[in-house]
Amino acid sequence: QLQLQESGPGLVKPSETLSLTCTVSGGSISSSTYYWGWIRQPPGKGLEWIGTIYYSGSTYYNPSLKSRVTMSIDTSKNQFSLKLSSVTAADTAVYSCARWLQSYFDYWGQGTLVTVSS
């Protein structure tokens, strides 16, 4: 069974960079069939797609976040990562990683709450 697990600091200061890693187990991140993505959900609000990465390193970002987002992938560790720079309180959210198949996310991590506060 595929599992995804997010990890990283739960508290980030304003103007700093949020960094998260998603570790994939039970399957290979190097599969050519799948992409890997990040989605966030502010408390009490809906879902927002952040970006998606392919095993080759090709990336696709939400235009509204593109200037602040960097995603990377480490196939040797079966991990992919998210960096979001210059964070503000508006970036406080549960951040989830997920697997993308053609047109939808079929497996999700449990999500991790990241709070932006001084």
Place this chain on the structure above:
Amino acid sequence: EIVLTQSPATLSLSPGERATLSCRASQSVSSYLAWYQQKPGQAPRLLMYDASNRATGIPARFSGSGSGTDFTLTISSLEPEDFAVYYCQQRSNWPPCSFGQGTKLEIK
């Protein structure tokens, strides 16, 4: 950018009743529409993909329909575990993809 609008925002029904949730796209997304269920404190779970295909392990009481701009998720007879928030998601012009704002299905 394609905007997905879900209605109603909240739907109050009783177990055993039929639930009909709507998702409307600001422009055609063909059949590239998925539905997710989210319960408090849990990750979203894929229910339907490509408008009308049930994901693995999803009960037959869930069905999806529509194409173009108008889509419907139907739960034929509500079970207690079905009360949750439901989101639609499109990928017609991927990237990007986008989600609707959600419909909360609550117990009446």
